[in-house]
Amino acid sequence: DTGVSQDPRHKITKRGQNVTFRCDPISEHNRLYWYRQTLGQGPEFLTYFQNEAQLEKSRLLSDRFSAERPKGSFSTLEIQRTEQGDSAMYLCASKAESGNTIYFGEGSWLTVV
Amino acid sequence: QKEVEQNSGPLSVPEGAIASLNCTYSDRGSQSFFWYRQYSGKSPELIMFIYSNGDKEDGRFTAQLNKASQYVSLLIRDSQPSDSATYLCAVNTGANNLFFGTGTRLTVIP
Numbered sequence A: 001d002t003g004v005s006q007d008p009r010h011k012i013t014k015r016g017q018n019v020t021f022r023c024d025p026i027s028e029h030n031r032l033y034w035y036r037q038t039l040g041q042g043p044e045f046l047t048y049f050q051n052e053a054q055l056e057k058s059r060l061l062s063d064r065f066s067a068e069r070p071k072g073s074f075s076t077l078e079i080q081r082t083e084q085g086d087s088a089m090y091l092c093a094s095k096a097e098s099g100n101t102i103y104f105g106e107g108s109w110l111t112v113v
Numbered sequence B: 001q002k003e004v005e006q007n008s009g010p011l012s013v014p015e016g017a018i019a020s021l022n023c024t025y026s027d028r029g030s031q032s033f034f035w036y037r038q039y040s041g042k043s044p045e046l047i048m049f050i051y052s053n054g055d056k057e058d059g060r061f062t063a064q065l066n067k068a069s070q071y072v073s074l075l076i077r078d079s080q081p082s083d084s085a086t087y088l089c090a091v092n093t094g095a096n097n098l099f100f101g102t103g104t105r106l107t108v109i110p
Helices: none
Strands: A005-007 A010-013 A019-024 A031-037 A044-050 A053-057 A065-068 A075-079 A088-095 A108-112 B004-006 B011-014 B019-025 B032-038 B045-050 B054-058 B061-066 B071-076 B085-092 B104-109
Touching (some): A010 A019, A019 A088, A019 A108, A031 A075, A075 A088, B004 B085, B011 B019, B019 B085, B032 B061, B032 B071, B045 B054, B045 B061, B045 B071
Parallel strands (some): B011 B104
Antiparallel strands (some): A005 A019, A019 A075, B004 B019, B032 B085
């Protein structure tokens, strides 16, 4: 069990560029979540997958954000035409079907300059 | 109205004292409750969870749940400087995700 893995850990990008984050969940965890956290706030839910199906998306997730989990294993979160307000830590988490606990990865920090 | 509310602190306690962290939630249908610890610049890590009214103890940590009052708390006994962190309360309302409070920053003074 290597835990939830996220890549890259840090990304600095210019406004208007696209960025993509990858998440590898704990093996055999079929549920995968993306959250966003800004300074002084708790994590905010963005989206959720059960296997390869994206079952829920937050209203926070604008059209510039897209997430995929093509084979029900790893997931990607892409942000197009980044804005300064997108600067945050993007957290991936996973949970087993029968489990009660969501486990977080170490997060991917995004800074948009 | 926010789903989960916490006092942002900071809460300062001397080493060896009991730290008490509180959380209230708005959805009466909430089913499970979690406490996460988050060190600065790091991701949240689970401390413990509770489902039933009453107390649940795990080492120096005790979670308390009162569903009638919609109130969850976390007690940390014999507080250590290494306990200094932000503590996040999270609630599962039965939907497929957790709602988090803004966290309470705890400082344990040696």
